[in-house]
Amino acid sequence: MKDNVISLPGAVRQTDGDVKAWEKVKKARKENRPQTRDYIGKLFRGVFEVKGDRVYGDDESIVTAIAWFENWPVTIIGQQKGHTLEERMRCNFGMPNPEGYRKSMRALKQAEKFSRPVICFVDTPGAYPGVDAENRGQGLVIAEHLKTMATLRTPTISIIIGEGGSGGALALSLSDWLIMLDNSYFSVISPEGCASILFKDSSLAQQAAVNLKLTAEDLMRFKIVDSIIKEPENFDRYNMDECVSELRKEIRSALRRLTRVSPDRLVSQRHERYLEMRGL
Amino acid sequence: MKLFYEKIDTEETYEKKPEAEKLYCGGCGREMIAEVVHANDSICPYCGYLFRQPAYRRIEMIVDNGSFIEIERDAESKDPLSFPGYKTKIATEKSKSKVQEGVIIGKASIKGLRTAMAVMDSYFMMGSMGTVVGEKIVIITEFATLNKLPLIIFCASGGARMQEGIHSLLQMSRTTIALARHSAQKLLHINVLTHPTTGGVTASFAMQGDITIAEPGARIGFAGPRVIQQTVNDELPEGFQMSESLYEHGLIDRIVDRKDLRDTLADILALHCKESPRIPKLP
Numbered sequence: 209m210k211d212n213v214i215s216l217p218g219a220v221r222q223t224d225g226d227v228k229a230w231e232k233v234k235k236a237r238k239e240n241r242p243q244t245r246d247y248i249g250k251l252f253r254g255v256f257e258v259k260g261d262r263v264y265g266d267d268e269s270i271v272t273a274i275a276w277f278e279n280w281p282v283t284i285i286g287q288q289k290g291h292t293l294e295e296r297m298r299c300n301f302g303m304p305n306p307e308g309y310r311k312s313m314r315a316l317k318q319a320e321k322f323s324r325p326v327i328c329f330v331d332t333p334g335a336y337p338g339v340d341a342e343n344r345g346q347g348l349v350i351a352e353h354l355k356t357m358a359t360l361r362t363p364t365i366s367i368i369i370g371e372g373g374s375g376g377a378l379a380l381s382l383s384d385w386l387i388m389l390d391n392s393y394f395s396v397i398s399p400e401g402c403a404s405i406l407f408k409d410s411s412l413a414q415q416a417a418v419n420l421k422l423t424a425e426d427l428m429r430f431k432i433v434d435s436i437i438k439e440p441e442n443f444d445r446y447n448m449d450e451c452v453s454e455l456r457k458e459i460r461s462a463l464r465r466l467t468r469v470s471p472d473r474l475v476s477q478r479h480e481r482y483l484e485m486r487g488l
Numbered sequence: 489m490k491l492f493y494e495k496i497d498t499e500e501t502y503e504k505k506p507e508a509e510k511l512y513c514g515g516c517g518r519e520m521i522a523e524v525v526h527a528n529d530s531i532c533p534y535c536g537y538l539f540r541q542p543a544y545r546r547i548e549m550i551v552d553n554g555s556f557i558e559i560e561r562d563a564e565s566k567d568p569l570s571f572p573g574y575k576t577k578i579a580t581e582k583s584k585s586k587v588q589e590g591v592i593i594g595k596a597s598i599k600g601l602r603t604a605m606a607v608m609d610s611y612f613m614m615g616s617m618g619t620v621v622g623e624k625i626v627i628i629t630e631f632a633t634l635n636k637l638p639l640i641i642f643c644a645s646g647g648a649r650m651q652e653g654i655h656s657l658l659q660m661s662r663t664t665i666a667l668a669r670h671s672a673q674k675l676l677h678i679n680v681l682t683h684p685t686t687g688g689v690t691a692s693f694a695m696q697g698d699i700t701i702a703e704p705g706a707r708i709g710f711a712g713p714r715v716i717q718q719t720v721n722d723e724l725p726e727g728f729q730m731s732e733s734l735y736e737h738g739l740i741d742r743i744v745d746r747k748d749l750r751d752t753l754a755d756i757l758a759l760h761c762k763e764s765p766r767i768p769k770l771p
Contacts, residue, residue, distance in 0.1 A: 335691075335711075337710070337719050338711075338716060338719060339724065339725065339728060341711075342709050342710060342711065342716070342728070343737050345695075345739050346710040346711070347690030347691040347694070348690075350692075351664070351691050351692050351693070351694070352695070352696075354660060354661060354691075354692060355664050355668055355696055358661070358668050374648075374657065374688075375687070375688055375691040375692075375710070382664070395653060395654060396648045396653050396654060396656050396657040397650050401715075405650065406650060406651075419571055419572060420569070420653045420654075421569050421653055427654060430654065432654060432658065478665075479668075482658070482661050482662050482665050483626065483662060483666070485655075486619060487568045487619040487658065
């Protein structure tokens, strides 16, 4: 990776803030960063994992479960990349196939039926770009997942804990309350992808990361994200208690607010919230 | 306001305008004048290959003569990220494609049946979806919901527009919400997928219709073929992501030739029209 870029026409000069964007992307991808299963272990009790899409199979890159969050029975949906090589392969490196999204939709429908709030953990480089995935309707399931979340008559909270890569991440993010961890990112395309398409050079990813404005702070400024959770120094799966307790407080207060709202109001508020994000 | 192109004579134009913009047929490889190709519904007169069709041409071909009323014609992209080079790019694309943005919206009638419609134009930045494309889809959907009209969307898009970053991505959520409200009013949404329909558009409104039809030989998919090839590290199967393959896999309802689109759309609209039903006579 080039350290001192940039001779791009019209590109902005690099500042400390710019270096930070790329640092954050690297941290978001770090192997030892806590993942969905780590958070499930710390935040919830009485976890019952729900498996399979009832159509084709079970996709381990999306974990779905029912559990207790304090005194609330909740539905958990989260993308899992895996820590060890073996787990990473089972989880397809966190890139869901259509059956993952179908399983997730099944969990969402159940949550609606039993009026359980839903808590989503977003952490994926993107939905899996494979031949079979396409033939089984990757685009279609993401579209349907978005529609299911848009119309769900129960509170939804989404937390971007690592990578928020494109449509595959967006599918789990359409919610009533969107939280981001300080060193996570949320973007339309990976910095590498953007650099190789627009700048014809994937080594300019660092610059693309700046241009894409994909950090939690950027998204807060755009009023897309509702709250940011700070991360301590040396944040990893063995050192996550501080962050978990912040997250617990944030989820608790969001649930207190959202569970008081009637389902009709909740859905129409969610609609208004997104329709107002014109990006202008 | 001149909405439609004039029909032009084939042979004459070729002689008169040697400098005219050329297109190469993806089927037989012949060189042709763009204007002439588009005057012929963007179909190759030699081999029947379907060129990508400009939005206004598409509208002219589908709707009743003079029935189209455009909405939000002048909406322009604002460069929300101050992305390097984006403003210049927009200006170039505008003059090249002669449209303001990647989608044209409005109301029209097809064989007397009223409908709202959105037609994407792949000659403008490959029909990529940024804030304006998303907002225009939202506007026409809300217009249709309010006026209790069916909605026809002609999709043609390379996906989300990178230069508008997260704002582009969010258009998937926004269009989904608008369409969910349209659907909740029990109104009809037809999608016509044309070449190419990929990325964020496929993963949102293009796959949310009640009826989905596609033109023959259109590439329809979520991930781009190059990305897939790099990931699986193998040759892609023949016909992969083509409308014929999607039809086989049960992802679309029918493949319709460009020449038959108007008839097919009118038939589907009539089947959903409660007020003045046109029930076909028994044979």
